[in-house]
Amino acid sequence: MVGLSDSQVYERALAYWPYKDSLRKVIDHICVNAPIDRSLLDLMCGPGYLLGQVAARRKDLSLKGVDLDSMNIAHSKREYPGIDFEVGDVLLWKPDHLFDVVACTGALHHIQYGRQEEAIEGIASMVKPGGIVIISDSYIADYSNETERKAAAAKLGQEYLGETIQNGAPEPVIEATMQILWNDVLMKEFKTSMNRRLPIFKKIFSHVKTLKTWPEFESEYGDYISVCRKSHGA
Secondary structure (H helix, E strand, O other), X not given: OOOOXXXXXXXXXXOOOOHHHHHHHHHHHHHHHOOOOOEEEEEOOXXXXXXXXXXXXXXXXXXXXXXXXXXXXXXXXXXXXXXXXXXXXXXXXXXXXXXXXXXXXXXXXXXXXXXXXXXXXXXXXXXXXXXXXEEEEEEOOOOOOHHHHHHHHHHHHHHHXXXXXXXXXXXXXHHHHHHHHHHHHOOOOOOOOHHHHHHHHHHHOOEEEEEEEEOOOOOOOEEEEEEEEOOOOO
């Protein structure tokens, strides 16, 4: 990764990872469905790519990105100077107003299992009643013990790595993808199954619609997008 920051590698990887399809669909959904002249918050925004893409298509939206990593925020401010970025922990950060759309993409698995529901509740608290919350993530197959969890994480990581290589990824991206596999198996990151995540969504939100974006063949594991709403009375 000589000469490239982690933020730069991540942005390059978005062209090669299977997750690119999920991210494109999230961006399209926001650009088509976000109300005119309203607000969008991207939590755990990483290097700011999603907001940069939205800004190019929806200049009417007020955009804000929050991420715990100060290097990501510094990169975002350099690359997308017209957008408001701020360092903040999704478990602690509080907005000074509610947003019409709140997104959290490819990020919840960075939070320890025991605090993921807390994070989702916090995300839900930042959207206006009737607003949209979009949460996308990579999920492993369901499991009942630690051995099964490790095997499921390895399966997802191997499929991700194989497709990333087939997509012609450069070596820094392949290296980063291998690191993700290692992190998932050894629980440095905390990917869960959709069977475990969906009941939490349904507990917190009044409406949940989930779409699988990868792989095309039938499987429990893969990339999913969940579009969630709170009722006006929530």
